[in-house]
Amino acid sequence: MIKLAPSILAADFARLLEDVKKVENAGCEYLHIDVMDGHFVPNITLGPAIVKSLRKDVGMVFDAxxxxxxxxxxxxxxxxxxxxLxxxxxxxxxHLHRTIQNIKSYKVKAGVALNPATPVETIKHILKDLDMVLIMTVNPGFGxxxxxxxxIPKIEELKNMIESQNLNVDIQVDGGIKPENVDKVVKAGANVIVAGSAIFNSDNINETIKQFRKNADL
Incomplete structure (x- = not known):
């Protein structure tokens, strides 16, 4: 069973809470919060103050x-x-291991994201410390x-690596995921699906979310 994580990068920032409540009421489990600094990626988005203001009214898992x-x-x-998370x-x-331990020290879940050009091999030795790995299926920065x-083969490679170590680690994918291609990433091993434009820009958010689940139900 997949978990859906709508990306607020594609929401209407003038009606942010209203948009977030739409996806929560439609049954989405996670809220994917895209934090960009204009240095690591060529875009600037939001900071902790906006997250804190949403937290009061939203019950979804906040995935930063x-x-x-x-x-x-x-x-x-x-x-x-x-x-x-x-x-x-x-x-x-x-010092990636140290950063993961820093996150864990606050009693929240920790994940690592890999850009398209970064090999899965780079996290092989810290996989057991992770709750989730995010495979970027676009270059980060813009929706x-x-x-x-x-x-797709990279997701499969990660899935095999997780199974070979007998671990319980979620595989999240982010970038260009739509109802038309969600089956491919799920078949490859992903179970947490980030979708921004495909959900927030759709004519009917509820129907789009149903379509995602239907197409991902292999």
Missing amino acids: HLMIENPDNYIKEFVDAGCD IVVHEEACR GQSFIESM
């Missing part, structure tokens, strides 16, 4: 995807704002990009 440099400096702020980029962490097909 930190696309930022020096993430260790901000982990506590996002935890204090109400995030349940903190995901950092392998490429942004000089609405096209899915990179060559990421």
Whole structure:
């Protein structure tokens, strides 16, 4: 059974809570919070204050995807704002193991994101410390990009690595996922699906979410 994580990058920021409540009421389990600093990725989004303001009215799992440099400096702020899961980029962490332990010290879940060009092999030795791995299926920074097909074998490789170590680690995918291609990533091993434009920009959010689940039900 997949979990859906609508990405608020595609929501209407003038009606952010209203949009978030729509996906919560439609049964989505996670809220994917895209945090960008304009340095690690060429875009700037939001900070802990907005997360904290949403937390009061939203019961979904808050999944913070930190696309930022020096993430260790901000982990506590996002935890204090109400995030349940903190995901950092392998490429942004000089001492990745230490950063994961830092996240865990706050009693929240920890994940690592891999950009399209970053091999799965880079996290082989810390996989047992993770709750989730996020495979980017676009280059991070902007919503609405096209899915990179060559990421399918990468998801399969990660799935095999998790199984070979007999671990319980979620595989999240983010970037260009739509009802038309969700079956491919689920078949490859993904179980947490991030979708932004496909959900928030659809004419009928409830129907789109139903379609995602139907198409992912292999």
